[in-house]
Amino acid sequence: MKETKTLTCVACPKGCEVTVEFEGNEILNIDGHACPQGQTYAEEEIVAPTRILPTTVRVKGGALPLCPVKTSKQIPLEIIHDAMEIIGQKEVEAPIEIGQVIVENILDTGADVVATRDLPRKIEV
Amino acid sequence: MLKVKKDVVVIGGGPAGLAAAAEVYDNGVEDVIILERDFELGGILPQCIHNGFGLHYFKEELTGPEYSQRFENDVEERDIEVKLDTMVLDVTPDRKVYAMNQEEGFLEIEAGAVILAMGCRERTAGALGIPGTRPAGVLTAGTAQRFTNIEGYVPGEEVVILGSGDIGLIMARRMRLEGADVKAVCEILPYTGGLTRNVVQCLEDYDIPLLLNHTVTKIIGNDRLEAVEITEVDENMKPKPETSKIIKADTLLLSVGLIPENELSKKADVVLDDTTGGPFVNEGRETNIEGIFACGNVLHVHDLVDWVTQESQIAGNWAAKYVKGEYKRTGSKIKMKAGENVSYVIPHTIELDGSDRNRMPLYMRVSTPLMAVDINLYADGEKLYSFSEPFAKPGEMITVPLAQKTLDDLDDVKEIRVDIIEKEGQ
Numbered sequence: 180m181k182e183t184k185t186l187t188c189v190a191c192p193k194g195c196e197v198t199v200e201f202e203g204n205e206i207l208n209i210d211g212h213a214c215p216q217g218q219t220y221a222e223e224e225i226v227a228p229t230r231i232l233p234t235t236v237r238v239k240g241g242a243l244p245l246c247p248v249k250t251s252k253q254i255p256l257e258i259i260h261d262a263m264e265i266i267g268q269k270e271v272e273a274p275i276e277i278g279q280v281i282v283e284n285i286l287d288t289g290a291d292v293v294a295t296r297d298l299p300r301k302i303e304v
Numbered sequence: 305m306l307k308v309k310k311d312v313v314v315i316g317g318g319p320a321g322l323a324a325a326a327e328v329y330d331n332g333v334e335d336v337i338i339l340e341r342d343f344e345l346g347g348i349l350p351q352c353i354h355n356g357f358g359l360h361y362f363k364e365e366l367t368g369p370e371y372s373q374r375f376e377n378d379v380e381e382r383d384i385e386v387k388l389d390t391m392v393l394d395v396t397p398d399r400k401v402y403a404m405n406q407e408e409g410f411l412e413i414e415a416g417a418v419i420l421a422m423g424c425r426e427r428t429a430g431a432l433g434i435p436g437t438r439p440a441g442v443l444t445a446g447t448a449q450r451f452t453n454i455e456g457y458v459p460g461e462e463v464v465i466l467g468s469g470d471i472g473l474i475m476a477r478r479m480r481l482e483g484a485d486v487k488a489v490c491e492i493l494p495y496t497g498g499l500t501r502n503v504v505q506c507l508e509d510y511d512i513p514l515l516l517n518h519t520v521t522k523i524i525g526n527d528r529l530e531a532v533e534i535t536e537v538d539e540n541m542k543p544k545p546e547t548s549k550i551i552k553a554d555t556l557l558l559s560v561g562l563i564p565e566n567e568l569s570k571k572a573d574v575v576l577d578d579t580t581g582g583p584f585v586n587e588g589r590e591t592n593i594e595g596i597f598a599c600g601n602v603l604h605v606h607d608l609v610d611w612v613t614q615e616s617q618i619a620g621n622w623a624a625k626y627v628k629g630e631y632k633r634t635g636s637k638i639k640m641k642a643g644e645n646v647s648y649v650i651p652h653t654i655e656l657d658g659s660d661r662n663r664m665p666l667y668m669r670v671s672t673p674l675m676a677v678d679i680n681l682y683a684d685g686e687k688l689y690s691f692s693e694p695f696a697k698p699g700e701m702i703t704v705p706l707a708q709k710t711l712d713d714l715d716d717v718k719e720i721r722v723d724i725i726e727k728e729g730q
């Protein structure tokens with residue numbers, strides 16, 4: 180059955196409304212995107228949506244109790260909750276450097292979970 | 305009291321203050337200092353752990369902390385002086401800055417120029433006047449964000465969010481990912497206040513209902529929030545009592561707007577615009593008080609940090625020129641006028657005589673959302689030029705460049721008006 184869906188491209192803040200015509204996993208037509216990224220986005224969104232996952236990880240001995248992290252690339256939307264669970268079980272020792280790998284190749288997605296800031300040790304007074 | 309002199313004093317170490325300070329330095333004024341009341345730099349960004357920053361400025365998608373760190377590094381590389389845990393208490397019209405910290409006590413800094421970069425604060429439940437009790441569990445979305453992302457404590461399990469600003473949308477997803485049951489986001493207007501991408505990524509991805517034309521009409525609970533009453537509103541935003549429903553919730557997050565933080569500006573006799581809540585400024589982001597500049601959320605609320613950076617570089621550039629005595633107000637002003645369907649245009653006036661006006665973006669917002677628009681600029685009623693955009697929403701700031709060449713041709717013009725209207729032939 181031929182279907183039409185209007186998506187908001189989230190590849191950049193412009194947020195173009197992209198209309199996709201598709202049948203099952205086959206894309207028939209894409210319209211409304213202002214740049215090629217919008218086409219890729221719309222194709223993926225129909226076949227298997229993916230997202231960057233930003234969250235936090237617990238820190239031991241840090242200036243703050245948490246360190247923000249993200250997946251180094253997009254992972255399938257449907258496994259986001261599983262990924263949260265794995266990251267939730269982790270505790271990392273300070274100091275942490277921006278870009279430091281916290282979980283390697285999470286759920287075999289090829290994406291690493293990496294720190295998004297420097298976090299120094301807690302200074303004892 | 306410790307008394308010092310500085311060429312430029314930057315108040316606030318968020319993205320606005322960081323970019324402004326680096327720009328001042330790069331324009332040859334190295335005696336610049338940043339005063340920040342928090343224990344670290346970055347302003348609101350360290351708690352904005354989500355991605356979506358830097359797409360315009362860096363052409364890549366960063367998280368808030370990553371975006372901030374790039375500018376913190378810029379400041380560090382230049383050896384720009386920073387005082388943390390330092391609260392600015394007063395600024396005078398002749399540019400004396402009074403601040404306090406634990407180590408040094410009371411400070412007086414005589415500044416060649418001052419850059420206001422204090423950011424904004426969130427509107428609270430008190431400011432809204434919702435009937436009912438004031439139990440624990442009613443808090444602003446930004447406060448909840450700080451608890452969840454910095455302090456490591458998720459403030460509730462059953463959540464209703466009032467207001468569809470970006471912080472509310474981001475927090476809907478964040479609390480859902482942390483295991484909370486986010487029952488609804490209520491928005492009194494017929495459209496969302498936040499970026500469309502956040503509606504998609506934060507609500508639709510997780511099947512969180514967005515209730516447009518809905519508001520919270522009652523807060524219920526004694527010590528802790530127990531429930532909220534939500535009600536649909538009519539086109540005049542009046543609640544329709546027959547539509548009221550009670551939703552069980554232990555947490556109500558408010559994402560109902562941001563107010564520029566201008567207590568200090570007022571002390572310096574800086575005049576504020578009722579529409580933006582921030583100072584009136586010329587194209588150098590200079591306020592009515594000579595040598596006092598403003599940029600970032602203290603000037604007008606920005607949805608994207610990229611424009612905060614751009615604007616702060618403009619302010620930094622002109623503040624440096626001011627200190628070096630390189631510009632003067634021309635005396636003749638072009639007034640920028642928000643015309644049809646435009647709520648405001650920044651800058652408010654164009655009046656400086658400087659070497660380059662190449663970076664002259666106009667920042668503006670529409671009053672009501674429209675699909676397919678023409679942005680029309682008129683000089684004293686005569687059409688200058690026109691841009692098209694696929695859509696315009698109040699939640700998304702629009703930037704339009706005003707070219708140097710155009711300005712050179714505008715010798716005697718008194719007013720430039722901007723209208724944002726439905727595209728012709730639509």
Ligand SMILES: Cc1cc2nc3c(=O)[nH]c(=O)nc-3n(C[C@H](O)[C@H](O)[C@H](O)COP(=O)(O)OP(=O)(O)OC[C@H]3O[C@@H](n4cnc5c(N)ncnc54)[C@H](O)[C@@H]3O)c2cc1C
Pocket residue numbers: 315316317318319320321339340341342345346347348349352354355356357358390391392393421422423424446449470471474565568599600601602605606607608609610612
């Ligand atoms: C929750 C939230 C989510 C956002 N999400 C996005 C997004 O996804 N993408 C995007 O591009 N943008 C986003 N933004 C917008 C962007 O983060 C802001 O526009 C930007 O941080 C504003 O920078 P600023 O420096 O003007 O203000 P702030 O970041 O608020 O910094 C102001 C600084 O001034 C300091 N200060 C204030 N008063 C004093 C005083 N008296 N003495 C000393 N210091 C003082 C404060 O402590 C603070 O550090 C978001 C904003 C918020 C609030």
Ligand code: SF4
Pocket residue numbers: 188189190191192193194195212213214215216217218220
């Ligand atoms: S289609 Fe291109 S321009 Fe439009 S939102 Fe997507 S990435 Fe941005």
